[in-house]
Amino acid sequence: MNRPLLACLIALVLLVVLPHLGMGDYYINLFSQILIFALFAASVNLIVGYGGMISLGHAAYLGIAAYSCTWLVTHGYGQLTAALGALMLTTLVAAVFGMLALRATGLSFLMITLALGQIVWGLAYRWVALTNGDNGMALPARPAPFGISLNGATSFYYFALLVFACAIFCIWRMVHSPFGAALKGARDQPRRMSMLGHDVWMIRWLAFILSGFWAGVAGLLFIYYQKFVSPYALSLQQSAEVLLMTILGGAGTLSGPVVGAVIVTLVKNVASSYVERWNALLGLIFVVAVMFMPHGIVPGLVQWRRAATRRKAKAVGLVPPTAEPPRADTPRPAPDAKLERSA
Amino acid sequence: MQFWLIQTLNSVAFGGLLFLLSSGFSLIFGLMRMPNLAHGAFFMLGAYFGASFLAWGINFWLAALLSGLAVGALGLIMERGLLRRLAGNGQGQVLVTLGISFIIADVCLMVWTGDPVPVPAPQGLRAPTFFIGYAFPTYRLVVLGVAILAAIALHVLMERTRLGAMIRAGVDDMEMARGVGIPVSRLFMLVFLLGAALAGLGGTIGGPIMSAYPGLDADMLPLALVVVILGGVGSLAGAFVGSFIVGFIYNFGTALFPDFAYVILFLPMVLVLVLMPQGLFAGAAR
Amino acid sequence: MTGPALEITGLNKRFGGLPVTRDVTITVAPGERRLIIGPNGAGKTTLFNQITGDLRPDSGSIRLFGEELVKVKTSTRVAKGLSRTYQILTLFPQDTLRHNVVLSLLGLRGVRWNPWISLSGRRDLFALAEEALASVGLGDGGTRLVGETSYGERRRLELAMALAQRPKVLLLDEPLAGLSQNERNGVSELLTTIPRDVAIVMIEHDMDVALAFAEQITVLHFGQVIVQGTRADVVADPRTREIYLGE
Numbered sequence: 032m033n034r035p036l037l038a039c040l041i042a043l044v045l046l047v048v049l050p051h052l053g054m055g056d057y058y059i060n061l062f063s064q065i066l067i068f069a070l071f072a073a074s075v076n077l078i079v080g081y082g083g084m085i086s087l088g089h090a091a092y093l094g095i096a097a098y099s100c101t102w103l104v105t106h107g108y109g110q111l112t113a114a115l116g117a118l119m120l121t122t123l124v125a126a127v128f129g130m131l132a133l134r135a136t137g138l139s140f141l142m143i144t145l146a147l148g149q150i151v152w153g154l155a156y157r158w159v160a161l162t163n164g165d166n167g168m169a170l171p172a173r174p175a176p177f178g179i180s181l182n183g184a185t186s187f188y189y190f191a192l193l194v195f196a197c198a199i200f201c202i203w204r205m206v207h208s209p210f211g212a213a214l215k216g217a218r219d220q221p222r223r224m225s226m227l228g229h230d231v232w233m234i235r236w237l238a239f240i241l242s243g244f245w246a247g248v249a250g251l252l253f254i255y256y257q258k259f260v261s262p263y264a265l266s267l268q269q270s271a272e273v274l275l276m277t278i279l280g281g282a283g284t285l286s287g288p289v290v291g292a293v294i295v296t297l298v299k300n301v302a303s304s305y306v307e308r309w310n311a312l313l314g315l316i317f318v319v320a321v322m323f324m325p326h327g328i329v330p331g332l333v334q335w336r337r338a339a340t341r342r343k344a345k346a347v348g349l350v351p352p353t354a355e356p357p358r359a360d361t362p363r364p365a366p367d368a369k370l371e372r373s374a
Numbered sequence: 375m376q377f378w379l380i381q382t383l384n385s386v387a388f389g390g391l392l393f394l395l396s397s398g399f400s401l402i403f404g405l406m407r408m409p410n411l412a413h414g415a416f417f418m419l420g421a422y423f424g425a426s427f428l429a430w431g432i433n434f435w436l437a438a439l440l441s442g443l444a445v446g447a448l449g450l451i452m453e454r455g456l457l458r459r460l461a462g463n464g465q466g467q468v469l470v471t472l473g474i475s476f477i478i479a480d481v482c483l484m485v486w487t488g489d490p491v492p493v494p495a496p497q498g499l500r501a502p503t504f505f506i507g508y509a510f511p512t513y514r515l516v517v518l519g520v521a522i523l524a525a526i527a528l529h530v531l532m533e534r535t536r537l538g539a540m541i542r543a544g545v546d547d548m549e550m551a552r553g554v555g556i557p558v559s560r561l562f563m564l565v566f567l568l569g570a571a572l573a574g575l576g577g578t579i580g581g582p583i584m585s586a587y588p589g590l591d592a593d594m595l596p597l598a599l600v601v602v603i604l605g606g607v608g609s610l611a612g613a614f615v616g617s618f619i620v621g622f623i624y625n626f627g628t629a630l631f632p633d634f635a636y637v638i639l640f641l642p643m644v645l646v647l648v649l650m651p652q653g654l655f656a657g658a659a660r
Numbered sequence: 661m662t663g664p665a666l667e668i669t670g671l672n673k674r675f676g677g678l679p680v681t682r683d684v685t686i687t688v689a690p691g692e693r694r695l696i697i698g699p700n701g702a703g704k705t706t707l708f709n710q711i712t713g714d715l716r717p718d719s720g721s722i723r724l725f726g727e728e729l730v731k732v733k734t735s736t737r738v739a740k741g742l743s744r745t746y747q748i749l750t751l752f753p754q755d756t757l758r759h760n761v762v763l764s765l766l767g768l769r770g771v772r773w774n775p776w777i778s779l780s781g782r783r784d785l786f787a788l789a790e791e792a793l794a795s796v797g798l799g800d801g802g803t804r805l806v807g808e809t810s811y812g813e814r815r816r817l818e819l820a821m822a823l824a825q826r827p828k829v830l831l832l833d834e835p836l837a838g839l840s841q842n843e844r845n846g847v848s849e850l851l852t853t854i855p856r857d858v859a860i861v862m863i864e865h866d867m868d869v870a871l872a873f874a875e876q877i878t879v880l881h882f883g884q885v886i887v888q889g890t891r892a893d894v895v896a897d898p899r900t901r902e903i904y905l906g907e
Contacts, residue, residue: 085465134648138409141468142599143647146640149596153636160633209766209782210775216752216763223750226712227821228738228767241775267592271472278469308484314476321469322459 046192056184060256063188065296066195067252072276072288073202074245079274080282081206082238083218085141087270088148091128092243094155094265096121096250101168101260102161110174118247124151125243129236145267152265167261170254181255191252198248203285205241214238215283275313279320281327290329379508381625387514387583389621390521394576395594396601396613397528398569404545404608405565408464411471412452414595415478416570420445420577421586422482425491427578434496442575449570453563461559475591483588493581513582520579524572525614532610541565545608597624600643663726665690665859666711666829671720673710673883680706681717682884688829688876694861695874695891699903703883704863705747708831712744713737724829739768743827745818747834747863751806757817758802761789764821792824793817796850812843819850830854832862836869844869871895879903 050059075089096117103113132143155162162168173181181187205211217224217231224231254260263269272295280291294316298309324331399413410416420441427437452474460466494500495513502509532538543551544561552558577586584590601620605612620639627638666688673681680703688694696704709715711722713734722729724740732740752760762785766772771782779785793802796816806814815835822830835851836844848869854860864870877894879887887897894900 085468131644131648135650138407138464138468139647139650142409142603143644145596145599146643146647150637150640150644153640154634157635158633204778205775207778207780208775209772209777209779212759212763212779213766213772219752219754220750222714223746223752224763224767225734226738226744226746227764228735228825229763229772230733230735237773267596271476275472275476308480311477311480311484314473314480317473317476318456318470321466321473322456325463325466 043196050185050188059184059188061296061300063184063191063256064300065293066188066191067249067256068273068276068296069289069292070195070198070252071246071249071273072280072292073199073285074242074249075273075277076282076288077202077205077214077238077242077245079277080284080287081211081214081218082235082242084136084235085274086132086144087141087267087274088128088144088146088151089242089246089273090265090267090269091148091151092121092125092246093250093253093269093273094260094262095124095151096247097254097260097264098155098162098168100251100254101170104170104172105168114174114251117251118244121247121250122240122244125240125246126236129239129243133232133235133239145270148265148267148270152262152267155262155265162262165262167259170258170260173255173258187256191256194248194252198245199285199289202245206285210234210237272313275317278327279317281329281331284327284329287327287329291327294328376508380510381629382622383510383514385622385625386618387517387621388625389618390518391576391580391583392597392601392617392621393521393614394524394572394579396598396605396617397524397610398572399598400602400605400608400610400613401541401545401565402569403602405541406457406467406562407548408457408467408471409599409602410566410569411468411595412475412478413471413569413573413598414591414593415475415482416445416449416573417577417580417594418482418586418590419448419478420574421493421581421584421590422486422491422577423574424578424581425486425493425586428494438575438578441578442571445574445577446567446571450563450567452570453566457562457566458559475595479588479591482586486586488588490585490587492585493578495582517579517583521617524575525610528610537561537564596640600639603643603646664688664723665692665725666861667721667723667726668707668711669721669723671707671710671722672718673706673715674718680883681710682882684720684880684883684885686878686885686888688859688861690828690859691856692859693873693875694859695870695877696861696863696880697865697867697870697877698880698886701882702880704880705833706883707880708744708833708861708863711831712742735767738825741828742831743822743825743829744831745822745833745835747837749814749818751814751817751821753806756803756805757793757798757809757813758786758789760806760817761792761802761821761824762786764792764824765789768825788824792820795823795853796820797846812839812846815839815843815847816850819847823854827858829859829861832860832864834863834865836864836866848873 046062049062071089071093074092075086078084078086078089099120100113100117103116104110108116128144128147131147132140135143156164158164173187175181176190179186181190213224213229213234216227217229217234221231224234250264253264276291276295277288278291279294280289281287295313298313298316302309302312320328320331326334395413395417398416399410402408402410402413423441423444424437427440428434432440452471456470456474457467460470499513499516501512503512503515504510530538532542540551540556540561543554543556544558548558577590597620601613601616604619605614605616623639623642624635628635631638664687666686668684668686671681671684672679684707686694696707698704706715710717711729713729713732717730720730724737724742727740729737729740729742752763755763762779765785765788771777790799790802793799796819798813798816798820806817809817815838819832819835822832832851836847839847844866851860851862851869851873862870862873864873871891874891876889877887877891878885879894879900881903886903887894887899889897
């Protein structure tokens with residue numbers, strides 16, 4: 032059994048056992064929030080980390096799913112219908128926006144996504160007849176899948192955990208699939224990939240759509256948890272925050288966005304009792320991370336451990352293990368080396 | 375009729391403000407090839423500084439200048455301390471500016487709290503001006519005047535000074551500029567300082583119109599982006615024209631189509647970006 | 661296939677005011693070994709870029725086995741049997757040699773769109789990749805990272821990736837660039853082992869290797885075809901010498 036798999040299993044066991052460790056509802060809810068934003072960050076990561084395209088408008092997908100689900104439920108549709116309808120709408124919007132944004136790369140792509148995000152936010156903010164504007168919309172009740180109530184902190188947590196685990200599993204499979212390899216290849220050498228027969232635009236567009244879909248799933252979890260959505264959920268700040276999570280933790284790795292989400296959510300909720308202004312703290316952590324661990328915390332830690340192992344081996348006079356070659360320091364996100372080993 | 379005239383004046387005044395905000399943004403973007411995502415925060419900081427200076431009894435125009443200098447100094451520190459170390463890593467620089475914007479926004483919230491802080495217009499300019507039988511808010515006329523002055527000053531800087539020539543060269547062709555010995559990193563520092571100072575100045579000047587409130591940064595930054603995309607990255611003339619276009623679209627859009635104000639504002643930007651064949655950096659600094 | 665493998669007719673391209681390809685007409689038969697030579701700036705790589713679709717010509721036609729390519733996107737051209745190596749290496753440095761070739765193999769297989777199955781479970785692709793690596797002399801060590809290999813090995817990898825696609829027309833852009841004499845011998849040896857059903861169009865400056873390799877030669881200068889024909893004819897032609905010595 033290799034290291035990453037073991038780590039995942041341990042994490043999973045801990046997560047399942049969590050609510051029974053005697054902490055109050057406040058903390059269980061906190062973990063629910065972490066799961067929601069970890070999924071959101073993971074969805075952004077498909078584009079930013081594995082696709083290599085920085086997007087500043089992803090909150091739009093979270094928000095569209097949350098708002099449309101709420102709208103459908105308050106207009107008499109069943110929870111399941113509302114959820115499916117919301118996901119379909121979100122995915123459709125992602126497809127259309129992707130077509131627009133992918134006319135460009137790099138900075139232009141960033142700005143198109145930002146502008147599209149602002150358009151959606153503007154609609155939520157201004158089209159009061161539809162969205163209730165700044166007052167937001169309230170979801171009457173959480174769904175009760177198979178009759179099981181999700182009102183309790185613990186039951187909702189398990190629901191979120193289940194959805195999160197399924198989603199991460201799907202994303203994990205995608206990352207290690209031929210499509211995932213093509214996506215990463217298109218990130219690293221797009222011209223080369225074209226010349227090898229890969230349709231780079233299509234690869235990116237499909238990744239964009241998948242990314243929007245998973246962000247929509249996160250949006251559903253979000254609205255079920257909060258039972259309330261306001262234009263803030265679609266704002267530039269929200270898009271920036273989730274981008275921060277992804278990059279802080281390590282774009283282009285599977286665990287990175289999760290780590291990022293953990294850090295940011297903890298800072299927001301826990302540190303705010305000690306430090307008055309958590310946003311500033313967040314910004315500071317981000318700046319430090321970008322300056323000193325540009326690939327993010329997870330790859331940064333991996334590299335430190337590697338360097339430490341090599342130093343130790345050299346000191347003892349052992350030949351360094353052949354599986355640990357020096358890594359070229361590029362400003363591009365690095366693929367998850369730990370998981371690559373098992374190939 | 376009054377409505378249309380007032381809206382026009384508001385648009386023009388807002389356009390002037392946008393020019394103070396976007397000219398610096400455009401120069402930074404054009405020269406350093408990087409959208410400074412902290413630019414909205416610079417503007418907001420300028421507004422807050424202005425409010426505080428005024429509260430201490432400092433003359434309005436002096437306060438505006440001081441705000442500009444203060445924010446400019448901050449920009450300088452940011453460029454030398456952070457951005458310089460990430461030279462060559464454009465992505466990293468953008469992200470750092472994003473992080474800085476978070477920090478500035480929160481610090482402002484901490485210092486000035488969450489309520490909007492008014493920035494009173496100078497005493498003499500509060501009464502309306504009467505022209506062809508209509509009353510116009512005098513201060514907005516003055517804002518337009520300030521913007522035009524700034525535009526002229528910048529034009530002179532860019533066209534008639536050595537510094538301006540170097541900036542234009544850098545925007546046009548960085549490699550070539552380096553090749554002929556232009557001190558590029560010092561240029562970056564100066565342009566960033568200038569851009570930040572303009573934003574800070576603009577924040578105070580705009581204070582009487584917009585006041586200083588949390589979220590001002592997130593409201594202004596996207597507008598600067600629209601202006602620069604429509605007007606051309608690195609182009610002062612483009613920033614000038616673009617600012618007024620956006621000023622009009624924003625004001626009339628909000629007044630006439632309140633539900634879709636943001637769509638009207640950002641859709642042109644999306645269209646320009648999507649349809650643009652030559653990419654972002656086609657314009658030269660003029 | 662009786663028609664030409666690659667038929668370029670009246671190709672023209674300008675960059676602003678500068679003509680870089682002027683009325684170029686070249687016909688390459690299936691299995692032919694064609695060499696394109698010319699001084700620096702003659703427009704050789706630009707020509708390649710138009711054949712592959714990285715650049716759009718202003719006028720003219722490019723036919724691959726009779727099919728017009730000019731409006732077809734690059735990845736589709738590859739599917740029709742076109743392959744290319746680059747003068748400046750564009751490999752995937754943080755991946756293994758084997759993975760580089762696998763990406764090449766995937767480019768022509770429908771499975772590349774599959775987002776669910778595990779790539780590492782596809783032993784058949786790995787086997788094909790190893791085969792391709794072996795054919796260029798990189799048989800063992802396919803699990804090394806590209807970042808750990810020598811420049812000569814990377815040139816071979818570049819070739820392996822192109823050959824793994826079993827192309828019908830192969831464009832080689834300076835395959836020997838930057839190699840030491842030893843490595844040159846190795847790689848040029850390799851070029852002779854490429855199957856005979858593949859038409860090869862090569863840009864190369866190393867005259868020894870190039871001339872030994874070529875059956876047909878096209879001489880480009882300032883974007884125009886100056887001399888074209890069999891090796892013997894072109895070598896003997898006074899214009900060829902003028903272009904090189906007159907420089």
